[in-house]
Amino acid sequence: MDIQSEAASQSVYLERRAARRPSRPLLSIVVPVYNEAEVLEIFLAETQAVLAGLAVVSEFIFIDDGSSDDTARIICRYLSEGLPGKLIGLSRNFGKEAALTAGLDHAKGDILVILDADLQDPPGLIPEMLELWKQGYDVIYGLRVDRSQDTLMKRSTASMFYRLFDRLTSIHMPANAGDFRLIDRSVAESLGRLPERSRFMKGLFAWVGHPTTFVPYERPSRRAGKGKWNYWKLWNFALDGLASFTSVPLRVWLYCGGLIATAAFAYAMVLVARVILYGIDVPGYASLMVSVLFFSGLQLLSIGIIGEYVGRLFIETKQRPVYLVQDIIESSATPADAKP
Ligand code: UDP
Numbered sequence: 001m002d003i004q005s006e007a008a009s010q011s012v013y014l015e016r017r018a019a020r021r022p023s024r025p026l027l028s029i030v031v032p033v034y035n036e037a038e039v040l041e042i043f044l045a046e047t048q049a050v051l052a053g054l055a056v057v058s059e060f061i062f063i064d065d066g067s068s069d070d071t072a073r074i075i076c077r078y079l080s081e082g083l084p085g086k087l088i089g090l091s092r093n094f095g096k097e098a099a100l101t102a103g104l105d106h107a108k109g110d111i112l113v114i115l116d117a118d119l120q121d122p123p124g125l126i127p128e129m130l131e132l133w134k135q136g137y138d139v140i141y142g143l144r145v146d147r148s149q150d151t152l153m154k155r156s157t158a159s160m161f162y163r164l165f166d167r168l169t170s171i172h173m174p175a176n177a178g179d180f181r182l183i184d185r186s187v188a189e190s191l192g193r194l195p196e197r198s199r200f201m202k203g204l205f206a207w208v209g210h211p212t213t214f215v216p217y218e219r220p221s222r223r224a225g226k227g228k229w230n231y232w233k234l235w236n237f238a239l240d241g242l243a244s245f246t247s248v249p250l251r252v253w254l255y256c257g258g259l260i261a262t263a264a265f266a267y268a269m270v271l272v273a274r275v276i277l278y279g280i281d282v283p284g285y286a287s288l289m290v291s292v293l294f295f296s297g298l299q300l301l302s303i304g305i306i307g308e309y310v311g312r313l314f315i316e317t318k319q320r321p322v323y324l325v326q327d328i329i330e331s332s333a334t335p336a337d338a339k340p
């Protein structure tokens, strides 16, 4: 079902929800930060300028994902100067997905907005998102319409991934949507109920559902500092996403095996018939080598895929927490102080 028809069938719920929205909600800005000292000042300036024009009470939830630069110190300074919100210091670098989970767990807002610190998620879209929230939508994500800032390689691999994900899994994950979104408190609570350790957030957002819509935007390039992704990380991220949402790669070997076994049986019949008709014939080194190499390759591949899932089981059964907090530093102001 596309977004439009989904909205039509959801309109009763939307209206009921819209009627219950508070007129002056608490908005938590959730920002995972990892070595972002260079952009914090401009990030805060731009975001606060946007928030100032809105009828909301706001707070900032920074999650320091084990930064080794001055990130934590700078945020602390802002908090002590009266920036409403808190800094959640994780005990080491757990990765953006875990940091986001920590942020969602600690944000108290009626509304949560997930932003990257590097201003690649323009805060200027928040007012539009807030309007849609007031109309009853629970999830409003930013849809990247223009990815020309990304390299051709990144764009094509990303689009391949989204297509594969759609084919293999039963949930629809919107293509070209990042983590940038405004969500209702209820969505954060739904996410909190998902116990898995490997947290592929984009997939989890799609899995929990709730009335969803989007705001299109052009994704600018990073304002300052350095990006933290490389192709190896992205590849692992994609594998993680697929393996946590589908078991098709495991099942496909059943059919492969069946097909190959049938073909092998047919070939055996041909060989037997040939022996009966023409007698024994010795040559066959090439075909022997080819089939041995081909099948050992196939077996290694399938064992690797099984390993991928067994590894996941191993990680999940250990039941380790997704992140560990070493300290929480609160603002000297309460969120309500921040607004006139
Ligand atoms: N980030 C994080 N932990 C990490 C890597 C990144 O919290 O291990 C944060 C980072 O500080 C930024 C956001 O996640 O606020 C997005 O990171 P980045 O800009 O490197 O990613 P991209 O824009 O390429 O998706």
Ligand code: MG
Binding pocket: 116, 118, 120, 222, 227
């Ligand atoms: Mg970025």
